[in-house]
Amino acid sequence: MHELSITEHIVATVLPIAEKAGAKRILEIRMKIGALSGVIPSCVQTYLDLITPGTIAEGVRLISEEIPVTLHCRSCGKDAAARRGLYLCPHCGSDRITVTGGHEYYIEDLKVE
Ligand SMILES: [Zn+2]
Incomplete structure (x- = not known):
């Protein structure tokens, strides 16, 4: 499953950061998720x-x-x-476009205590 490996990666990333910061608990993980990334936040939460x-x-x-989808127009x-x-x-209404953003996803911030 796509989200399971993503979630494992997220957890493997945030645990050492939080532990190094002396956190007792991680309360929130804030992420930016591209509209085209295929990552479904509710699935990630389920795996978390x-x-x-x-x-x-x-x-x-x-x-x-x-993160919204961004385009580059090759016509204008x-x-x-x-x-x-x-x-x-x-x-200009052209369909000669290249998708330049919206596939990415990343961890933006953590809330710890
Ligand atoms: Zn254009």
């Missing part, structure tokens, strides 16, 4: 609930914010944010 018991991340909440050369499901340049 499964794999964190017994660690300082037990009971952690995932707070996610979506401008960059733009895509309207959901509409892959046309908003400046």
Whole structure:
């Protein structure tokens, strides 16, 4: 499962950071998740609930914010944010576009105690 390996990676990333900071518990993981990344926050939360018991991340909440899809137009050369499901340049209407953002996802911040 896609989200399981992602979640394992997230936990493997945040545990040493929090432990090094002297945290007793990780309360929240804040992530930015691209609209095209295929990462479903609710699935990540489900796996967090499964794999964190017994660690300082037990009971952690995932707070996610979506990164919008961005486009580069090869006709007029401008960059733009895509309207959901509409892959046309908003400046000139061309469909000669390259998707330049929205595939990525990353951990932005942690809330610990
Ligand atoms: Zn254009």
